[in-house]
Amino acid sequence: MNILREILEGVLASRSGKIGFSIVIFHLVMAVASPWIVPYEFNAQAEVIDHIGPSLQHWAGLDTLGRDVLTRTMLGGREAILVTLFGTFLAVTWGGFFGILAGFLGGRFDELIMRSVDIFLAIPWMIFLLLVIASFGNGAHVMIFTLGFFYGIGVVRLARAATLEIVVKDYVLAARARGEGTLSVIFREILPNVRDVLMVESAMRWSWMLLAFSALSFLGFGVTPPTPDWGLMIANSRIYLPLAPWPVLVPMIALSSLIIGINLTADAMAKSMGLDKTTRTPV
């Protein structure tokens, strides 16, 4: 618990961290509470439509089927957030595990893992995601598993690089000299030192995974209608943009604000941990 408090204090120390963290918390609270506070049913159609823009009854206007945009936007992040949170957890866990092991053991095992990573990075991930979803459906477990797998590949590289820096330190040598076993060295000497890198990486992965998830639903592979989802809402209302901008703009603001919020939080976290200089790329 102490660690979490420390990280939180670090994030809240900067102004951009405060802003980013509040946005993320707002979205998380909304994702949990929205079913009880939305003004309308998510698929209820307005009976009388005299005005599709924002009005007193419908603050963000109506979409092409006469459904309340505000309601659908409030509900539209739930599946995305749920899937990507679990997906991120899966990605960082398996990627971190293999990365640390490869960096720690070195030799043949390291070579094998890193060559496999190189090969998997060459596979066009978007096509594979679409293929898997097309074959196994877009159930939450399928999405979590495939996103978690593909986004964990980059974590392996990162965790390995971070481990390689720690393995050569004197205290690791001392622990080995004391006769501690492999697992004990990994969990007590290496993991605490790689943890910071993995924490920041988790936040970044989460935002990338949200990008991927929303792209999938934009392409029609993510969430099954009529379930409200930001990417799907944007895709469906996009062609009416000149006539009715609200059904596109409102979910756009929701999605972008969440991703920017996560990035601001991650940046503040990295800064407070002294990891400012790491270049972060999705690969």
Add this chain to the structure above:
Amino acid sequence: MLALIGRRFVYALITLWVVSVVVFSAVEMLPGDACQAFLGQMAQGKRLENCRAEHNLSAPAYVRYKDWAVGLAQGDLGKSIKRSKPLEEVIGPRFRNTIILGLTAALIGIPLAIVLGAIAALYRDRKADLWISSVAIFCMTVPEFITGTLLISLFSVWLGWFPGIVIMRADAPLLEVLSKIILPVMTLTLVMVAHIMRMVRTSMIDVLASDFVQMGQLKGLPRLRLVVMHALPNALLPAINLIALNIAWLIGGVLVVEVVFNYPGIGRLSVNAISDRDFPLVQAIALLMASIYVALNLIADLLSLLLNPKLRTQSLQS
């Protein structure tokens, strides 16, 4: 040096071979075979038999892999299930279009990103840097389909300068393609510039803090000369591989841009192929995209070998 280059080539070939195995077996592991998937409800009786016979699906998997791989090596991508044309004719023009799109974006984006990254590093934490970096963060965090849609609403709906979507035949002549891709190129460039600029900035900040730059300053080199001739080349060297990795990763996202703008490229074709369950086509596209990735990495490796004196002489020392 030659041995090093040769080894990189061998690695690239091995990677491609393993990727082809993975792509093939991934489709193989999906429930049902290609004909069942394509025919769906109608997959029974004579129709299924005919389809299977036509695509030689009754042969064991390793035989089919061998046929496929041998065909690929000879430039024969295979036979589409849905489309009656050979795959080369389906993929060829669209592949060209995607390459045009990516290349144009890279030709505009990379120099722009290098200049902006250098400026941001030189004026670190001052106004210019804050502006460039904030816009970059916005561009890289907002999904491509949102950037694309915003650009459409700005330049097409509001200002009416460019058409919002691309309407053209897949095999349109080059000039026609170039005249119609302004908005998609802009979308792709924004994301690309943001990613690469951040890397150049970080790497440039490191170089600016190094001894030889200080030395140059102390001996009174003109600032512009110092930056362009001495600092920048050293800052770009470590960034080359990252830039290649990034471009390759962004190519995965080109799919979304192509769908947004209705652009007849290989990305949109792959979405259609997956929706049609035309698995031979999906396999061919997946392998093609993997080859682009491998080729980009190979080019980056060779470039950094050529540009870095230390790596160049490594083979002599060892």
